[in-house]
Amino acid sequence: MTTPAPARPWWLLAGTLLLAALLWATPLNERWSRPLLDVQLRLLGAAQTTPAGVLVLDIDDASLSALAPRFGPWPWGRDAQALLVEQLRGLGARAVALNLLLVDP
Incomplete structure (x- = not known):
């Protein structure tokens, strides 16, 4: 008769995945992801x-x-950012892309 393989590795994997999912859903994820x-x-x-x-x-x-x-x-208001874009367009920029987080109204 053969003995069944221990279930410990599966529980360890499931526990690790559960812990990762819980950490992902917390503010710690936001703090470390960026x-x-x-x-x-x-x-x-x-x-x-x-x-x-x-x-x-x-x-x-x-x-x-x-x-x-x-x-x-910093952070500058939208009016200052618009002035920056206008200045760049005035200097000959055909397109301007901004990589900013605009979180305030």
Whole structure:
């Protein structure tokens, strides 16, 4: 007679999946998902090149500090963002894409 395989690995897998699902549904997921996504994009995005004719304008903390007297502290209001888009269009931009979270009305 053969002995049945222990059920422990299945319970361990089920418990791990349940724990992962519970953590995903909590605010901890929000807290850790964005920093992990940033790391992923830094690692994977470094190998990509920008197509000819495309300019990526990245506004860093130093830029925000320099622009604070004119636009105020970050996050800027929609009027300041609209002014930025108008300025870029005036400089010849054919299209402008913003990657922002607009959570306030």
